[in-house]
Amino acid sequence: MVVLVVGVAxxxxxxxxxxxxxxxxxGVVGVQRDAATIHGAALDNAFYHCVDVQVRSLVAPGDPVxxxxxxxxxxxxxxxxxxxxxxxxxxxxxxxxxxxxxxVTGPGACLGTVVVATYLHPHDGIVLRTGTGASLPGSGPxxxxxx
Amino acid sequence: xxxxPAAVVALVVLSAAGLVPTVGLVGxxxxxxxxxxxSGSVAAAAAATGFLALGGTFMGWFxxxxxxxxxxxxxxxxxxxxxxxxxxxxxxxxxxxxVYRVIGVMGMVxxxxxxxxxxxxxxxxxxxxxxxxxxxxxxxWFLQSHHQLLIKMRVPDVVLIQSAYPPLVSASTAVAxxxxxxxTMRLGVVVVALLNACVLIVAAFALVEAGRRFTxxxxxxxxxxxxxxxxxxxxxxxxxxxxFVASGVTEPFLxxxxxxxxxxxxxxxxxxxxxxxxxxxSDRSVAFILILVAGLSxxxxxxxxxxxxxxxxxxxxxxHRRGDQHRGWWHPVAxxxxxxxxxxxxxxxxxxxxxxGATTTLSVTSHLWTRTTASFHGMAPYLHVLxxxxxxxxxxxxxxxxxxxTGGLGNDWWAWAAxxxxxxxVGGDLVLGSGAIAPWLETTVHRVTEFDALAGWWIVAIWGVxxxxxxxxxxxxxxxxxxxxxxxxxxxxxxxxxxxxxxxLGPVHATPAVGGR
Numbered sequence: 101m102v103v104l105v106v107g108v109a110x111x112x113x114x115x116x117x118x119x120x121x122x123x124x125x126x127g128v129v130g131v132q133r134d135a136a137t138i139h140g141a142a143l144d145n146a147f148y149h150c151v152d153v154q155v156r157s158l159v160a161p162g163d164p165v166x167x168x169x170x171x172x173x174x175x176x177x178x179x180x181x182x183x184x185x186x187x188x189x190x191x192x193x194x195x196x197x198x199x200x201x202x203x204v205t206g207p208g209a210c211l212g213t214v215v216v217a218t219y220l221h222p223h224d225g226i227v228l229r230t231g232t233g234a235s236l237p238g239s240g241p242x243x244x245x246x247x
Numbered sequence: 248x249x250x251x252p253a254a255v256v257a258l259v260v261l262s263a264a265g266l267v268p269t270v271g272l273v274g275x276x277x278x279x280x281x282x283x284x285x286s287g288s289v290a291a292a293a294a295a296t297g298f299l300a301l302g303g304t305f306m307g308w309f310x311x312x313x314x315x316x317x318x319x320x321x322x323x324x325x326x327x328x329x330x331x332x333x334x335x336x337x338x339x340x341x342x343x344x345x346v347y348r349v350i351g352v353m354g355m356v357x358x359x360x361x362x363x364x365x366x367x368x369x370x371x372x373x374x375x376x377x378x379x380x381x382x383x384x385x386x387x388w389f390l391q392s393h394h395q396l397l398i399k400m401r402v403p404d405v406v407l408i409q410s411a412y413p414p415l416v417s418a419s420t421a422v423a424x425x426x427x428x429x430x431t432m433r434l435g436v437v438v439v440a441l442l443n444a445c446v447l448i449v450a451a452f453a454l455v456e457a458g459r460r461f462t463x464x465x466x467x468x469x470x471x472x473x474x475x476x477x478x479x480x481x482x483x484x485x486x487x488x489x490x491f492v493a494s495g496v497t498e499p500f501l502x503x504x505x506x507x508x509x510x511x512x513x514x515x516x517x518x519x520x521x522x523x524x525x526x527x528x529s530d531r532s533v534a535f536i537l538i539l540v541a542g543l544s545x546x547x548x549x550x551x552x553x554x555x556x557x558x559x560x561x562x563x564x565x566x567h568r569r570g571d572q573h574r575g576w577w578h579p580v581a582x583x584x585x586x587x588x589x590x591x592x593x594x595x596x597x598x599x600x601x602x603x604g605a606t607t608t609l610s611v612t613s614h615l616w617t618r619t620t621a622s623f624h625g626m627a628p629y630l631h632v633l634x635x636x637x638x639x640x641x642x643x644x645x646x647x648x649x650x651x652x653t654g655g656l657g658n659d660w661w662a663w664a665a666x667x668x669x670x671x672x673v674g675g676d677l678v679l680g681s682g683a684i685a686p687w688l689e690t691t692v693h694r695v696t697e698f699d700a701l702a703g704w705w706i707v708a709i710w711g712v713x714x715x716x717x718x719x720x721x722x723x724x725x726x727x728x729x730x731x732x733x734x735x736x737x738x739x740x741x742x743x744x745x746x747x748x749x750x751x752l753g754p755v756h757a758t759p760a761v762g763g764r
Binding site for chain 2 (some may be wrong): 101102103106107108110111113114115117118119121122123124125126127128129131132133137138139141142144145148166167171173175178179182183184186187189217221230244245247
């Protein structure tokens with residue numbers, strides 16, 4: 101009799117506990133489809149796509165380059181173009197140094213950021229070019245997705 | 248190619264790579280299907296390791312690994328015709344019956360359906376921070392030249408110290424990008440999410456297996472009647488609920504390209520098949536494949552894989568020593584050692600090539616107590632399930648142990664040992680690590696505790712299945728007492744391991760043995 105009572109009670113407790121947590125879990129998944137999440141994801145994708153297009157306007161996949169700037173900018177460059185860009189090693193083999201310039205106003209920027217590349221030209225000295233091909237109006241980086 | 252067809256192609260290619268070794272190891276079972284792409288992802292991780300170590304091309308290594316694995320299994324089948332999977336068709340003629348199969352179909356349909364529903368977060372095109380910065384970015388590195396890959400793994404300018412993490416997620420994405428020509432983060436996220444779903448399906452289906460095997464054992468003698476179906480029904484219900492629970496524990500990382508869900512869920516699956524179901528070669532192979540998935544996905548997965556391998560191999564070896572197959576006790580130990588070598592290959596390679604972030608500094612500092620309490624308080628909010636699981640396990644262990652043995656299920660102390668191993672390794676890393684503890688906890692603790700939380704829910708679920716067999720067990724014992732003097736099947740005296748054939752008929756082979764360990 102003890103086995104029967106404890107068994108029924110335990111089975112009911114386990115299933116109720118699972119059901120309650122399952123309901124919560126289903127709600128957590130639902131949050132991924134609310135308007136704020138969708139907007140944040142779209143902005144995030146648009147920002148990194150914009151930066152990637154500007155990087156591609158400055159360097160080709162096989163060009164050895166250096167990545168410059170502060171830690172935040174380096175991470176942004178890695179997130180946008182790190183999968184295909186060719187990193188120069190040794191640094192002297194680089195054809196260009198790619199950086200971000202932040203707090204840029206006006207058209208041609210990705211949420212206030214533009215990509216710039218510095219080339220050492222044999223005749224013209226240092227040449228600075230700004231990335232083109234994409235822009236995203238607004239300012240500041242996109243809201244950080246959950247870590 | 249757009250994302251959906253590209254993801255389908257990627258899954259097919261990964262599944263093709265995993266087909267022969269998975270069928271060879273696991274046999275023709277329901278869970279073989281979701282295991283195929285997971286085995287393929289293990290092949291991709293092995294390819295990434297070989298490519299980084301020796302050069303060549305990543306896809307060349309991937310094809311080479313897949314063909315070699317298939318060849319080894321083919322030679323095994325040639326030498327041991329009795330191990331060929333098509334033997335199953337003959338064995339099915341003496342199978343356990345239509346009810347057993349119907350329950351399996353119901354369980355699989357329910358689990359696949361809820362898993363698909365739980366992936367609805369994919370409708371939002373989220374790419375997680377680490378996914379974009381590391382897991383998916385590194386996929387592109389594997390498709391570049393060996394020289395460039397070495398540069399990116401080494402030079403400090405690239406700033407990502409996590410690039411030394413195990414390669415499975417990135418390598419699987421690299422396969423997807425290579426075979427489809429679609430180099431998008433979105434494709435990477437979708438492929439990783441589908442792999443997460445596959446491992447979730449495998450882990451949840453263990454509850455269905457546990458329930459229907461329990462029913463099969465209770466169904467003889469038939470006097471128990473309909474009560475014997477209860478574990479099967481509860482197994483299906485618990486499995487479906489566990490999918491929802493797991494989705495809640497792992498979101499948003501289940502659908503944004505992170506590596507945490509796949510190693511956590513794979514760890515839970517390894518607990519289920521390696522430590523809770525009746526031990527046998529097929530279930531143990533499932534466990535070892537899942538341990539490989541966990542150990543090749545993330546550093547925390549490596550840390551959890553080691554105790555899991557030790558536990559699974561130990562349980563199997565102890566089973567052999569207790570049973571009538573003394574000579575084979577070292578087989579699971581040898582396989583476990585091989586799994587450890589495979590899991591350890593990537594971290595060893597990281598040190599050998601002096602990869603950025605390859606060295607982990609552990610030290611006993613004067614802040615040990617501060618770090619310990621901070622880690623405890625950081626982890627505790629994500630492990631509330633243990634408050635439910637512990638009393639259930641204690642009550643079940645005290646009152647329902649005989650019922651559990653009748654069902655052929657392993658002692659849940661094995662699962663608790665796995666939970667403890669996970670807490671010790673992850674917690675130890677936090678306590679002894681050199682990083683600032685507060686931001687470390689803030690940014691990672693909810694993800695690195697996923698395994699322990701999910702394992703806690705697994706323990707709750709499996710006790711639900713066990714407890715549902717109590718009424719039938721009670722009826723059966725009263726029937727036995729009044730009508731028979733023959734030894735009952737649930738007496739824990741006939742404990743011998745089952746070196747089962749890699750076929751679907753685990754319960755049929757398992758029936759003579761009692762999983763009291």
